[in-house]
Amino acid sequence: MAQEVIRVFVEKADDGTYWGSTQNLPGGVTAYGNSLEELKESFTSAFNDYLEIAEDLDEDWIDEVKSIERVEYVMNxxxxxxxxxxxxxxxxxxxxxxxxxxxxxxxxxxxxxxxxxxxxxxxxxxxxxxxxxxxxx
Missing domain, CATH: 1.10.260 (434 Repressor (Amino-terminal Domain))
Structure with a gap:
């Protein structure tokens, strides 16, 4: 799985909500917010929860994912x-x-x-x- 960046694919719903989800992490992480900035804050919180649960479950990929330092927000x-x-x-x-x-x-x-x-x-x-x-x- 060696990767250097977490890619969060961003979309904006018709109601104005910003959604972001990963596709390059085991299980994936999804977050949302009322602004792009709020989405980023929400994603950081969701990602930290994701790591905490993975550590509790002693997932074999956790160290590799924890070593990724860069998050990239991607959109079409x-x-x-x-x-x-x-x-x-x-x-x-x-x-x-x-x-x-x-x-x-x-x-x-x-x-x-x-x-x-x-x-x-x-x-x-x-x-x-x-x-x-x-x-x-």
């Missing part, structure tokens, strides 16, 4: 724009060098981006994040 393109409506689709399209109409199709789920295209979009969003982090007010 439609979920990203649903989770973060502040992101302007046209701006991300421009930054990624993608046709705005095609980007809207990706954002709505009407079209699926290739793995390569999704990586380009991810890089554009990360670049925007770095630009925002560098701002002082």
């Amino acid at each position: 393109i439609p979920s990203l724009f649903k989770l973060l409506p502040e992101l302007k689709i046209s701006s991300i399209a421009k930054k990624a060098g993608i046709n705005e109409s095609l980007m809207r199709q990706y954002a709505s789920g009407k079209a699926n981006a290739s793995e390569e295209r999704a990586k380009i979009i991810e890089n554009a969003i990360h670049e925007l994040g770095q630009e925002l982090i560098s701002v002082s007010l």
Whole structure:
């Protein structure tokens, strides 16, 4: 099972609730919250409970899972724009060098981006994040 990261797949329900679940841990861990931040806090609590129960049951994989230090929150393109409506689709399209109409199709789920295209979009969003982090007010 050697892994370096816990992947939490995030979705936003129609009622506004954020859901996250792992698929790369034995048994899995699921959590929810009313915001992305609350989901992360809820996941941390659920993960700690998960570890405690695994230790009580003397699970043979516990040491390997306890050694994982990084949690990555993963979402698909439609979920990203649903989770973060502040992101302007046209701006991300421009930054990624993608046709705005095609980007809207990706954002709505009407079209699926290739793995390569999704990586380009991810890089554009990360670049925007770095630009925002560098701002002082």
